[in-house]
Amino acid sequence: MYLRLSKAVSVVLHPFLVPLYMVLLLLLAGTVYSLYPLKVKIYLIWVTLLFTTIIPVLVIALLKSYRKIGDADLSDRKERFIPLLAMIACYTLCAVAIARIPSAQMLSRFMFAGACCVAVCLFVSFYWKISLHMTALGAAVAFIVLINIASGGGSSLRLSQPCSLPVRSAPPG
Secondary structure (H helix, E strand, O other): OHHHHHHHHHHHHOOOOHHHHHHHHHHHHOOOEEEEEOOHHHHHHHHHHHHHHHHHHHHHHHHHHHOOOOOOOOHHHOOOHHHHHHHHHHHHHHHHHHHHHHHHHHHHHHHHHHHHHHHHHHHHHHHOOOHHHHHHHHHHHHHHHHHHHOOOOOOOOOOOOOOOOOOOOOOOO
């Protein structure tokens, strides 16, 4: 049971999906990005999905079919070079495509930072096996923290509506 649960969590929190989750969070969670017109939102979601999920999955499938990698999980750190290099290119192209929208510079920088994270993973993978899942999740957490810092410490990224329950003080005595 725990093996199935861990596999499910691994799939849901796959590094290919984390950037998509961050873009969806920004577009749907009451941030200034949620004010974008529907066409812009669809463009941002599509570009993110294409460059951070679809193309990398196709690259890995292609490498597997040509027997350049043993498994799609990239378990062997020595087999990570080409897939990680492709991911760096994909994240960079995603950043360039998002930069076409002048007010989405923060998203573009997030994708470029993702490319830098993958580049660090590529370098580290020459010596050790590094968790790509934890790198992606760490980048996502850092992104959320930076959004809040950039907003002056206020919560510009509301994850839920504020609670408006009445507060009563306890009677004395």
